[in-house]
Amino acid sequence: MAKRQDLGTALTGSLLVGDGAMATYLYQLGIPVGIPVEELSLTRPQWIEKVHRRYLQAGAKILEANTYGANRERLARYGLEGKVTRINRESVAIARRVAGDTAYVVGAVGSINAGRVPNWSRSEYRDLYEEQVTALLYAGVDGLILETFLDLEELILALETARTLTEKPILCQITMMEVGRTRDGYTLTDAFEQLKKHGADGVGLNCRQGPLEIQRALEKTVVPQGLILSAYPNAGRLGMTDEGFQYASTPDYFKDRAMALREQGVHLIGGCCGTTPDHIQAMSEALEGLSPMPRINPDLVEEKMERPRLEVRTQPTLVEKVRNETTVIVEFDSPKDLDIHDYLYGCEQLNKSGVDAITLADNSMATTRMSNMALASIMKQRTESEPLVHITCRDRNLIGQQSHLMGLHALGIHQILVITGDPTRIGDLPGASSIYDVNSFDLIRMVKQLNEGISFSGKPLKQKAQFVVGAAFNPNVSRMEAAVGRLKKKVEAGADYIMTQPVYDVESIQNVYQATKEIPVPIFIGIMPLTSYRNALFLHHELPGVKIPDRVIKQLEGMNASQARVLGVEMAKELLDEAMKYFKGIYLITPFHYWKMTAELTRYIRSRQKQKTPVAFEQK
The missing domain is CATH 3.20.20.220 (TIM Barrel)
Structure with missing residues (x-):
């Protein structure tokens, strides 16, 4: 790119392919499970560089720095809480060396709650997000991806924190426990509307579900006008085979599903857990030379959830008796x-x-x-x-x-x-x-x-x-x-x-x-x-x-x-x-x-x- 566009402009007007999984791909390459992947940016930078380079060669135009879990709370589990800034800085530097002028580098910021019981402190989490995002911005990322958030309320907190620190593009990706709904009970339509109000440049889905489930969710969702839409599906569901735990979806399947996601108006398509450079290459080949399609929202009849029934209790409870x-x-x-x-x-x-x-x-x-x-x-x-x-x-x-x-x-x-x-x-x-x-x-x-x-x-x-x-x-x-x-x-x-x-x-x-x-x-x-x-x-x-x-x-x-x-x-x-x-x-x-x-x-x-x-x- 002689004088490339900024990331926001590129995402708005182009159909871009992102990279795939970092951790699960490293495990496939033989890295022992249990090692904090983010620490490898310091101890084995050549491994992280190899993964980035393979995704770049496969056709990825956006590389995520190896920073998904590089926040103080998660790093503290391994005694690395004092290396938050250094890990984020070095991870961005590795991705930047590989990307050169060929691809964009975004800082990945993952959910701190990460699937645990939704019981968290807003002030504590705000400080944790501010620390990581500040380090990523200082390291020179082109934008941020806030990804794998089960709860809308936590994602909004992360978005609000990041938005006060930068005008660079921020993409917000939700992970669904149930198709079409966040864990804390919001429909995707409601969630995307709230994210737009709080300053998101883009919204999307990643992790847990494969491409077909993400497609199904988008077909039933209203995406506010002006938002970039992204999709980073898993390679299907994780299952046990004779060879151990494996993901089911093949690169050829991802090639077909990439076209279906494009029809949903998705501008950025990448991969999450279980995906490899082969998956990214298959999608890149399928989408090469194509432009994004306009988003056509479904005509939704207002979703009315049936009120949960409450059976009438016939006997007094202990609390009522006492x-x-x-x-x-x-x-x-x-x-x-x-x-x-x-x-x-x-x-x-x-x-x-x-x-x-x-x-x-x-x-x-x-x-x-x-x-x-x-x-x-x-x-x-x-x-x-x-x-x-x-x-x-x-x-x-x-x-x-x-x-x-x-x-x-x-x-x-x-x-x-x-x-x-x-x-x-x-x-x-x-x-x-x-x-x-x-x-x-x-x-x-x-x-x-x-x-x-x-x-x-x-x-x-x-x-x-x-x-x-x-x-x-x-x-x-x-x-x-x-x-x-x-x-x-x-x-x-x-x-x-x-x-x-x-x-x-x-x-x-x-x-x-x-x-x-x-x-x-x-x-x-x-x-x-x-x-x-x-x-x-x-x-x-x-x-x-x-x-x-x-x-x-x-x-x-x-x-x-x-x-x-x-x-x-x-x-x-x-x-x-x-x-x-x-x-x-x-x-x-x-x-x-x-x-x-x-x-x-x-x-x-x-x-x-x-x-x-x-x-x-x-x-x-």
Whole structure:
């Protein structure tokens, strides 16, 4: 190019071919998976240069610098947070050496959230984007591509940040979880309109979907006039073959689909994951000498999403009950065996004693137990007991979590407790993996999202869930103030009620009340009867923050098992006398499957309730 046009002019008037994948192509060339690709611009610049040169030779007129993940947050995972500027600068320099006057160089800026749970800080992300974009502009890029954004709101933040720093062209590319919609629920028509308002020069789609799915999405989308349209599809879907993980789409297929994308008015066509120089060459040959076609938007009838149905609930929830009367939850963990006869009999007796709900832990202490979902359903059908199911973040990834919740909804089980879960290393299968895709705060938010009729991925659902979500609180800590601060965040995330770990003395009950009296949701105070002298010793000396009165430990010493359980129940009754002065929610934990103990305590609560024992405050 003797005196080439600026990038904006070239994109407006020409049909250009972009490059293809960087990371997946490097993996095909033998670079080990797991190495941060952006760091290779410093440690193996010749590899990055080789990839750029192959794409240039294949016909690419726009090269993306190797900077997709070169932001401080992502680089910090590899101890590279201090090299943000250097990596971006050197990546641009490599691409510029290859491009010469033959191609344009754009800075690639990827989503920081990158598919994780959409829970991010605007101020923090703005600083991260500003740092990376400043480095790219200083290095001399011709423009920017903000790509692979699942959430429109994050993309707008990145665009706003970049636009304050430059007048150079900025292209914004969305990645779809569902065809035609962003993860945070916007149609592409709405998203593209918003991006134009915030200063985008171009809009488009990249990653996850192949060329046909991107074509389908564009056919149903209104693109605002004056915007450059781009498409960087994957080489189809990633799948397992005899030779390992592979992408399905061939270069010949991409040649055909490039023509179809041109018919949609796309001005810039490149490739994303799985594409190679062969894919780019095939498209370049197909499009050589052709001009862009005008964009013809579809005549859309206003898309009216069916409102998610909300089934009418026939029974009051625990939260509704506890506002008016003393409400008792009893934890009765599912068995470690396949035999459920004795367990169901215990549930039946607990129900007869006056329990409002039986709560089932989710493999407590990371020890394998029967599925609490299956057992809760059987329990509900055979004993008419109301189940409350615990859900940990430990055992299921996000796919499994949503599937599990959808199953609970289908079974009519709506009352749940979300907890982090003990790590697998302390359980009976210490070699098992702990998942922890999300923490308890995130999972609470996502459950409440299902209640709005929106899936974890942002897809609208035909029906709203009705989950009543509980959260856990451990008062047996040295710094109560910090624990209450964490509890408040769970309530802000959407927790409808709180269940506490067990307390063992009157002073602790009073402390919990004072610490939580401003919390705007019901508190179920935890009480678990002692069963033996050794049980008391363990709790007092080996569990942090748990205090058993010396007089009780001394009383238990020398008692046989039967005598100790009788005393344990009497002690729990004393605690209940105090607890019922402050709390309408009582959470009884059954020790070692001794359901007779918690049944007796439930009957005691009901007898006290008939005496109309005054409560010290109006229950939240």
